[in-house]
Amino acid sequence: MHSKQSWFEKAAALADLDLDDSAFGQNDDTASAKEDLKREKKALSTLLKRLLSQPLPASNIHLKKTRYVTAETASNYERSVTRSAIVSLMENGEHEKVLKKKCRTISARYLQNMKNRKKRGKRR
Known part of the structure; x- marks a missing residue:
């Protein structure tokens, strides 16, 4: 400069x-x-x-759902911790991929069954 x-x-x-x-x-x-x-x-x-x-609160512990954070809910969250946010996000992304794949296979089976039923109905 x-x-x-x-x-x-x-x-x-x-x-x-x-x-x-x-x-x-x-x-x-x-x-x-x-x-x-x-x-x-x-x-x-x-x-x-x-x-x-920082770790997220555990989802398997039943925490009281409230609109406002109180001292009680804050202490419950402090006692229950799990993975970090990034790890949790990555795992949820993988889980979504598996669910989408299952959904595609189920819908493909359903469509195939419907085609088979229509073919059987025409034969009669």
Whole structure:
């Protein structure tokens, strides 16, 4: 940034132009603002990764369903933990694939049975 500024100042001096210092100050402000945003983004992404790596509450424990979190429900969640959110999501994705495959085979069998029934009905 400094090399561009000095180059610009040299060109202005050769052209006998007066420079306004406020234009250079704005560039420094935007650069520092960009750096602040990058740091904040990095901090938030690490926080997200940390939160996603925490275990989820166990689904096999019967927890009382409420609209609001109370001290009792929070303590129940703390006692019951399972896999991390990412592992759980991946397992659910695999389970969905298996269910879709089963659904396709069942629907194919059903369609085949219906065709066979229609053929039997025409023969009679």
